[in-house]
Amino acid sequence: MLSYNFKYELKLLLRSRWIQLLSVVLLLLFGFSAFNGMEKVEKRKNDIIAAKLEVEENDKLMLQLLDSVERGLAVSVPRWTIPSNPMAVGNYHPRVAAMEPQPMAFIATGQADLFTHYVKPTVSGDDFALNFTEMTSPVQLLFGSFDLAFVIIYLLPLLIIAFSYNVLSAEKESGSLRLLAAQPIGIQNWVLQKLGLRFFWLAILVITVLTVVLVVLGINPFSEVAIYSGLLGLVLAYMLFWFAVAFLVNLWVGSSAKNAVAMLGLWVVFVLLVPSVLNQLGNTLYPMPSRSLMINEMRSMKAEVTEKQDEILDNFLRDHPEYAINDTTQQRGFYHRYMASQKLVKEEMAPLISSYEEQLRNQQNWIGKFKWLSPAIIAQESLNKMAGTATEDYEGFRKQVVGFAGKWREHLMPFLYNNQDFSQADYDALPRFTYQNETELQFGGLGILLALSLVLFATGIFGYKKLSGAGILDQA
Amino acid sequence: MIITDNLTKKYGAHTALDHLNLNVNAGEIYCLLGANGAGKTTTINLLLGFIEPTSGSAFINQLNVKDDAKATKRFLAYIPENLMLYPNLTAVENLDYFSGIAGKTLSKSDLKAFLEEAGLQAEAFQNRIATFSKGMRQKVGIAIALAKEAKVLLLDEPTSGLDPKASNEFGLLLQQLRSKGVATLMATHDLFRAKEVGSHIGIMKDGQLKQQFVAEDISLSELEQAYLNTMDYKELAS
Known part of the structure; x- marks a missing residue:
């Protein structure tokens, strides 16, 4: 039966022009969304390049100023910005801490439209007040990004629904089911084969169209074989889930109209409702502390420590006797007091910051526990990870930047407390930031999707006879 | 080839088929006559295994339809009133697919x-x-039966809506199949066609088989009279 279904299913699809129409629609959707995704990545890359160029220019100026100062020449810049002062280097010549886009970043915007991709941490800045949020159009946020992930997660299931909702009911309504049912075949098996073949043809179409689109847009999908295979595997597993839903609906529901309504209802539940409800519940159960309150608390703490800066500095120097030994001048200015008090503020704020981070982690963990309820969440998370735009990626970037800010400060502190000038010779030793992508490629999402699909298919295969009673034609 | 043993189908309180006993042997054409709702299509649906009997049994080639529905379908061919094939496939392709x-x-x-x-x-x-x-589609249906080398042919009002020529041609095809030893059960309203092609004729009413005849032993007018009497169409019968 399979070979005949295989042969004639394709003929019927070709003659009804379904495949042609679907190919065009897929080509347009994949093409536009991949192009859109690439544009965003390109903008991100350009922003980072521009920031780095700005630093390069700034560094040239800094070296020129240092050269003049070292030669004893007068310089026409404000005194506090002269780079022989280590705090001027730390504040006015920061490095760029950039999160370079991953090779497949165009797949999913993920958190990329919420968070920035480069920061310039300064020595006197507060790590926890570093602004990682990006200015984004609220309209854009409302409607989301039209990227490949959007097409795969939201639109591809709708195409599958249009492609599969009436596999059995159309036969019933046209009358050919009676003739089919009079053949020595299992109708359930026949439906499974029909859907299997439609899945097969659609899978071929999706793989071909996706590969063609990427090649046309100048991306070599095979340069990142593991990620590209993971992407295809995930898309196919997600499609399989929707075909499994179609299998159950075809067997149990009935008329084409009812099937279509049932499948669209399930789409709303799995793609819109469950993710939204989980998100809302996560926010209710683990509400995020107010960022404004945190900043207010930080300010009042700063005001408090400002009053005690002399005492704090004394304590600081007691803890760091090396500075007292190396410095022959023993001159103490604003920055000596400020940097010492900053350290204290940072230590005092640590519990508040960690509660903020823990609450975010709790939210993520809570959603993670129930993500199997929605294949859309699983697919979105997996695609974000492949693209390097997942929450974990931005959290990792934030931590790396905070770490780098500490390193930057620690590098310049000895200059400050030893009252040592920064010179051209010290330039090359300045710390530089390199983003490390710490998110490992995981195929857990793919496994969950496959498991969900298998459960649905098994329910259809083993549960159908019990529920349907006399036979398929009784449902008409 | 086709045997029903006290075959009964009830839908709630309504009895669609009431203890039907039939026996159609190889090379016989049994025509079931009756008004709408008499139980003709229910009989065919039960023989095809599309619905389950409330009681009694149906056998195709000595296999119980309820227990071996799939196996019985290897021996039978079915042509409904409106044979719906795949409109986007050709006649050859439809025949290739179904066989x-x-x-x-x-x-x-x-x-x-x-x-x-x-x-x-x-x-x-x-x-x-x-x-x-429709006549051409019915011919493809017969071709499917021929290709399948069916021993049993179940026909549900196959000539309704056919013009006299097409109906006549269809009758001739049934005779051909009969000569090959195919057992045919045909549900029909067409008394003339039943008399012409059938070897046996049964008249059903309210789910019961009221009368049976050997086609050779009864004339068309006698058959018509018997039918009208069975249906209680007294004014028409007189």
Whole structure:
């Protein structure tokens, strides 16, 4: 039966022009969304390049100023910005801490439209007040990004629904089911084969169209074989889930109209409702502390420590006797007091910051526990990870930047407390930031999707006879 | 070949088929006559295993339909009142598909030979079914039965809506199948066709088989009289 279904299913699809129409629609959707995704990545890359160029220019100026100062020449810049002062280097010549886009970043915007991709941490800045949020159009946020992930997660299931909702009911309504049912075949098996073949043809179409689109847009999908295979595997597993839903609906529901309504209802539940409800519940159960309150608390703490800066500095120097030994001048200015008090503020704020981070982690963990309820969440998370735009990626970037800010400060502190000038010779030793992508490629999402699909298919295969009673034609 | 043993089907309080006992042997054409709702289609649906009997049994080629529904379908062919094939496939392709899923692999020349035997004109072989008349589709249905080498043929009002010529041709095809030893059960309203092609005729009313005749032993007018009497159409019968 399979070979005949295989042969004639394709003929019927070709003659009804379904495949042609679907190919065009897929080509347009994949093409536009991949192009859109690439544009965003390109903008991100350009922003980072521009920031780095700005630093390069700034560094040239800094070296020129240092050269003049070292030669004893007068310089026409404000005194506090002269780079022989280590705090001027730390504040006015920061490095760029950039999160370079991953090779497949165009797949999913993920958190990329919420968070920035480069920061310039300064020595006197507060790590926890570093602004990682990006200015984004609220309209854009409302409607989301039209990227490949959007097409795969939201639109591809709708195409599958249009492609599969009436596999059995159309036969019933046209009358050919009676003739089919009079053949020595299992109708359930026949439906499974029909859907299997439609899945097969659609899978071929999706793989071909996706590969063609990427090649046309100048991306070599095979340069990142593991990620590209993971992407295809995930898309196919997600499609399989929707075909499994179609299998159950075809067997149990009935008329084409009812099937279509049932499948669209399930789409709303799995793609819109469950993710939204989980998100809302996560926010209710683990509400995020107010960022404004945190900043207010930080300010009042700063005001408090400002009053005690002399005492704090004394304590600081007691803890760091090396500075007292190396410095022959023993001159103490604003920055000596400020940097010492900053350290204290940072230590005092640590519990508040960690509660903020823990609450975010709790939210993520809570959603993670129930993500199997929605294949859309699983697919979105997996695609974000492949693209390097997942929450974990931005959290990792934030931590790396905070770490780098500490390193930057620690590098310049000895200059400050030893009252040592920064010179051209010290330039090359300045710390530089390199983003490390710490998110490992995981195929857990793919496994969950496959498991969900298998459960649905098994329910259809083993549960159908019990529920349907006399036979398929009784449902008409 | 076709046996029903006290075959009964009830839908709640309504009895659609009431203890039907039938026996159609190889080479016989049994025509079931009756008004709408008499139980003719229910009988065919039960023999096809489309619905389950409330009580009693149906046998095709000595196999119980309820227990071996799939196996019984290897021996039977079915032509409904409106034979719906795949409109976007040609006659040859439809025949290839239906005989293929029934387990018969046939060459193109075999397929054409069966269509020819069923009386379809050669120029229509490669035409899509969407362009076919009902009579032409019925011929493809017969070709499917021929290709399947069915021992049992179940027909549900196959000639309704056919013009006299097409109906006559269909009758001739049934005679051909009869000569090959096929047991046929045909539900019909057409007394004339039943008398002409049937070897046996039964009249059903309210789910019961009221009368049975050997076709040779009864004239058309006697059959008509018996039918009208059974249906209680007294004014028409007189």
